[in-house]
Amino acid sequence: MVILTMDKTFILDGKTIPFEEGETIMEAASAAGVYIPHLCHHPEFKPHGSCKLCTVSIGGRLGASCTNKAAAGMVVESETEALNADRRALTQMLFVEGNHICPSCEKSGNCQLQAVAYHLDMLTPHFTHFYPARDIDASHPDVLLERNRCILCELCVRASRDVDGKNVFGIGGRGIKSRLIVNSASGRLADTNLSVTDRAVEVCPTGAILRKRHGFTVPIGRRLYDHHDIAEVPVAGMKEPRSS
Amino acid sequence: MTEHNVCDLPGIVARWNNDPANMVQILRDVQESCGTIPSDTLDQLAKLLGVPRVRIEATASFYHFFHAESHGAYEILFSDNIIDHMAGKEELKRYLCERLWLEPRKLSEDGLVYVDDTADIGLADQAPSMLVNGYAVPALDHSRLDLIAELIRNRKPLADWPPMLFEIPDNIRQAGPLTGEAFTPGAALLATIARGTDATLAELEAANLRGRGGAGFKTATKWASCRKAEGEAQEHAGPSQVLPGPLGGEPSVARFSGGAHYVVCNADEGEPGTFKDRVLLNSHADLVFEGMTVCARVIGAKQGLVYLRGEYRNLLEKLKSVLARRREKGLLGKSILGEQGFDFDIEIHLGAGAYICGEESALIESLEGKPGKPRNRPPFPDRCGYRNQPTVVNNVETFACAARIAERGSAVFTALGTPQSTGSKLISVSGDCQRPGIYEVPFGVTVRQILIECGAEDAHAVQVSGPSGTCISFREFDRIIAFEDLPTAGAFMVFSRERDMFEVARNFTHFFAHESCGFCTPCRVGTSLLRNTMDKLAAGKGSAYDMNEMKNIMHILLDMAHCGLGHTAANPVVQTMEKFPDAYEKRLMKLDFEPAFDLDGALSTARLITGRDDEWAHLAND
Numbered sequence: 001m002v003i004l005t006m007d008k009t010f011i012l013d014g015k016t017i018p019f020e021e022g023e024t025i026m027e028a029a030s031a032a033g034v035y036i037p038h039l040c041h042h043p044e045f046k047p048h049g050s051c052k053l054c055t056v057s058i059g060g061r062l063g064a065s066c067t068n069k070a071a072a073g074m075v076v077e078s079e080t081e082a083l084n085a086d087r088r089a090l091t092q093m094l095f096v097e098g099n100h101i102c103p104s105c106e107k108s109g110n111c112q113l114q115a116v117a118y119h120l121d122m123l124t125p126h127f128t129h130f131y132p133a134r135d136i137d138a139s140h141p142d143v144l145l146e147r148n149r150c151i152l153c154e155l156c157v158r159a160s161r162d163v164d165g166k167n168v169f170g171i172g173g174r175g176i177k178s179r180l181i182v183n184s185a186s187g188r189l190a191d192t193n194l195s196v197t198d199r200a201v202e203v204c205p206t207g208a209i210l211r212k213r214h215g216f217t218v219p220i221g222r223r224l225y226d227h228h229d230i231a232e233v234p235v236a237g238m239k240e241p242r243s244s
Numbered sequence: 245m246t247e248h249n250v251c252d253l254p255g256i257v258a259r260w261n262n263d264p265a266n267m268v269q270i271l272r273d274v275q276e277s278c279g280t281i282p283s284d285t286l287d288q289l290a291k292l293l294g295v296p297r298v299r300i301e302a303t304a305s306f307y308h309f310f311h312a313e314s315h316g317a318y319e320i321l322f323s324d325n326i327i328d329h330m331a332g333k334e335e336l337k338r339y340l341c342e343r344l345w346l347e348p349r350k351l352s353e354d355g356l357v358y359v360d361d362t363a364d365i366g367l368a369d370q371a372p373s374m375l376v377n378g379y380a381v382p383a384l385d386h387s388r389l390d391l392i393a394e395l396i397r398n399r400k401p402l403a404d405w406p407p408m409l410f411e412i413p414d415n416i417r418q419a420g421p422l423t424g425e426a427f428t429p430g431a432a433l434l435a436t437i438a439r440g441t442d443a444t445l446a447e448l449e450a451a452n453l454r455g456r457g458g459a460g461f462k463t464a465t466k467w468a469s470c471r472k473a474e475g476e477a478q479e480h481a482g483p484s485q486v487l488p489g490p491l492g493g494e495p496s497v498a499r500f501s502g503g504a505h506y507v508v509c510n511a512d513e514g515e516p517g518t519f520k521d522r523v524l525l526n527s528h529a530d531l532v533f534e535g536m537t538v539c540a541r542v543i544g545a546k547q548g549l550v551y552l553r554g555e556y557r558n559l560l561e562k563l564k565s566v567l568a569r570r571r572e573k574g575l576l577g578k579s580i581l582g583e584q585g586f587d588f589d590i591e592i593h594l595g596a597g598a599y600i601c602g603e604e605s606a607l608i609e610s611l612e613g614k615p616g617k618p619r620n621r622p623p624f625p626d627r628c629g630y631r632n633q634p635t636v637v638n639n640v641e642t643f644a645c646a647a648r649i650a651e652r653g654s655a656v657f658t659a660l661g662t663p664q665s666t667g668s669k670l671i672s673v674s675g676d677c678q679r680p681g682i683y684e685v686p687f688g689v690t691v692r693q694i695l696i697e698c699g700a701e702d703a704h705a706v707q708v709s710g711p712s713g714t715c716i717s718f719r720e721f722d723r724i725i726a727f728e729d730l731p732t733a734g735a736f737m738v739f740s741r742e743r744d745m746f747e748v749a750r751n752f753t754h755f756f757a758h759e760s761c762g763f764c765t766p767c768r769v770g771t772s773l774l775r776n777t778m779d780k781l782a783a784g785k786g787s788a789y790d791m792n793e794m795k796n797i798m799h800i801l802l803d804m805a806h807c808g809l810g811h812t813a814a815n816p817v818v819q820t821m822e823k824f825p826d827a828y829e830k831r832l833m834k835l836d837f838e839p840a841f842d843l844d845g846a847l848s849t850a851r852l853i854t855g856r857d858d859e860w861a862h863l864a865n866d
């Protein structure tokens with residue numbers, strides 16, 4: 001166990017949080033068992049900072065907790081009404097930007113987008129749906145790519161590049177036309193070297209990348225977020241809480 | 245220029261040192277020589293450069309000027325700023341399309357021409373304007389379009405078009421220290437060498453030079469911090485290695501020998517209505533390059549890069565010849581002005597149609613061959629920039645000012661302006677006035693003074709510093725151009741009483757939605773929501789609810805967006821709503837909610853598929 005000196009702490013919503021040199025606010029908070037809503041963050045991968053759900057107030061200035069480093073004595077606020085309202089709006093934006101029809105999605109109950117929406121008391125999509133025309137790629141024997149559900153978090157991009165060493169995924173286009181692309185001339189997943197055991201397949205927070213024939217191994221109603229709020233479920237790979 | 249050649253891919257790649265970091269430049273050359281970037285080219289590039297295809301495709305699909313499908317022998321892109329619209333752009337575009345028998349955004353049937361829009365191309369003083377195969381043609385009217393249609397029908401190569409079509413006057417209406425006074429190349433460098441690095445920094449500090457790109461960061465602070473930052477190359481071990489300069493003064497070798505510091509000139513000038521960097525580069529490039537070289541001397545850089553927006557392609561050869569001349573005179577290259585160890589050179593990179601690449605960290609990403617998406621900051625470029633080395637990024641005009649300060653000292657500089665905003669500022673005036681063009685004014689000048697100078701008696705509103713800046717109404721014309729009141733990157737778009745400020749704001753929401761890089765959720769989605777809502781209002785389907793929604797989106801953008809583009813994207817809407825409420829109110833159908841989803845419209849695809857258009861295939865839409 002690391003001996004913590006008092007100057008290696010900061011305040012998060014009134015609670016003293018210890019941190020190690022170089023840690024982000026998000027990392028220190030999760031190590032202390034404190035949940036900050038997030039979607040593009042995953043403890044095993046390089047911070048990305050794109051979904052903006054994890055935005056907190058750092059001494060009055062707003063910034064993503066997954067990319068901002070913890071510093072001694074900083075005062076961070078996360079669970080404020082205003083920030084959660086912003087987070088709810090961001091989640092709603094993600095819903096209307098794609099085509100998310102939860103009742104017909106295999107990932108329902110295990111989906112972090114859906115779980116975050118529950119956590120934030122999101123009752124309606126609020127904004128007008130974009131109903132984009134996005135492709136489904138069923139070419140790969142073991143993996144289904146359902147672009148309608150992609151939230152562009154780039155976790156698969158990072159996992160494939162940094163862990164699998166393959167660069168199967170990327171983001172093409174710009175702005176609202178950004179889209180998930182794969183590493184083949186045909187544009188088909190079957191023509192990449194993706195394997196069903198790749199980390200990239202497993203890491204997708206939504207139902208955009210699915211293992212075929214595994215959809216209902218665990219029945220709906222008995223899934224991860226069916227009985228637990230996302231704040232109570234540690235993300236796979238997260239460090240054990242440092243305290244307790 | 246017109247007959248697209250077979251692409252010499254290995255040649256292009258070799259020209260860019262086989263370096264994948266130069267991917268945007270490589271793709272530009274492919275696009276320019278082949279007219280497209282076909283899918284199999286991406287595979288060949290992946291092989292040649294040893295990078296995954298998916299990364300090349302990410303870059304190739306990000307930039308507006310790159311495309312896989314053919315745009316024919318002539319690609320025509322009309323500048324789409326509101327100023328172009330006010331000058332008749334839509335009608336002229338229709339006129340040209342009719343003359344050429346084609347529809348916008350569709351390759352003509354003979355595969356010859358393609359017509360589309362593009363964001364402001366930096367010619368608002370000569371609107372409407374367009375790009376033909378990347379080359380700017382200003383001041384469009386019917387007779388010029390007649391001529392162009394004729395040239396295209398006769399398949400005349402662009403190189404044989406009458407040069408007068410491409411002539412772009414500077415339109416300097418009021419000159420000042422940057423634009424109106426002679427400069428002897430080398431003068432600022434000689435003074436810098438004589439004065440020494442520390443004293444040069446002190447001079448910049450005393451001049452209180454602040455960045456001209458909009459944010460107004462203190463230049464001396466940036467340079468000093470970059471100079472201190474450790475690059476890959478280590479600082480000289482001790483004074484024993486340092487040689488005395490040819491002119492005496494302090495020891496003159498740059499502080500860092502390995503040269504892993506970079507000087508980057510931001511010539512992206514993408515803010516609609518801004519065109520002052522175009523004029524500086526066209527007629528005062530020596531001043532700009534000299535400022536970069538002074539910076540190199542101060543921070544110890546060996547290499548400089550100019551990121552020139554793709555829309556200024558026509559300036560490239562001229563700028564290259566200025567660089568060549570400077571090399572001949574010993575103002576660039578090895579041992580500049582005979583000073584051993586003072587080695588520095590400048591390379592020009594072209595952008596490819598992406599406003600976001602003006603944001604300094606997105607610009608660096610683009611220089612490194614990637615899509616222009618802003619980095620997470622800190623660290624800032626002064627510590628971790630191009631190739632992760634300490635990098636100074638400054639605007640074109642900032643470097644020009646730095647050269648003047650190095651040459652003449654701070655006192656001459658601070659004689660103009662206000663204490664907080666010293667020196668002069670180039671203002672790019674366009675819109676409803678008699679004399680659009682460049683006005684080099686002292687900071688502290690009122691908006692009204694500029695309006696009088698440019699002949700805008702009828703002005704009702706001015707958009708200061710472009711869509712991301714401030715919209716001011718006739719009630720505020722006594723406000724001053726200065727960091728302490730109205731900071732500006734230079735745009736000054738004038739709107740008369742006749743103009744519809746709602747349409748101005750709507751044009752800007754289209755701009756931001758088109759230019760959002762898409763990296764972060766709030767801006768990627770929020771800018772499209774804003775655009776859609778403004779279109780809904782324009783269609784007469786809006787309500788007070790929508791206006792409120794746009795204010796909410798503004799708050800989300802301000803709180804959550806990753807960079808300045810998102811932060812400011814709702815400004816035009818919210819400011820015009822406040823200052824010109826009539827323009828909105830007259831468009832509101834009902835005072836509460838009106839659904840944006842058009843059921844009947846949604847059925848149109850089904851109607852197309854079934855080939856039906858009878859009464860029963862429509863829904864009542866009231």
Ligand SMILES: Cc1cc2nc3c(=O)[nH]c(=O)nc-3n(C[C@H](O)[C@H](O)[C@H](O)COP(=O)(O)O)c2cc1C
Nearest residue numbers: 455456457510512513514602603604638639642808
């Ligand atoms: C969306 C966006 C676009 C920008 N475009 C430009 C530009 O075209 N030219 C420029 O000099 N600065 C631009 N900037 C500001 C740069 O990020 C940076 O602050 C500037 O180049 C620094 O130079 P300066 O200190 O000399 O102004 C832009 C910033 C943002 C957020």
Ligand code: SF4
Nearest residue numbers: 150151153154156204
């Ligand atoms: S496919 Fe999944 S992991 Fe990949 S970017 Fe989309 S949502 Fe993220």
Ligand code: SF4
Nearest residue numbers: 761762764767807810
């Ligand atoms: S604010 Fe807009 S332009 Fe800036 S990073 Fe986010 S999506 Fe890109």
Ligand code: FES
Nearest residue numbers: 038049051052066
């Ligand atoms: S989790 Fe921090 S921005 Fe997505």
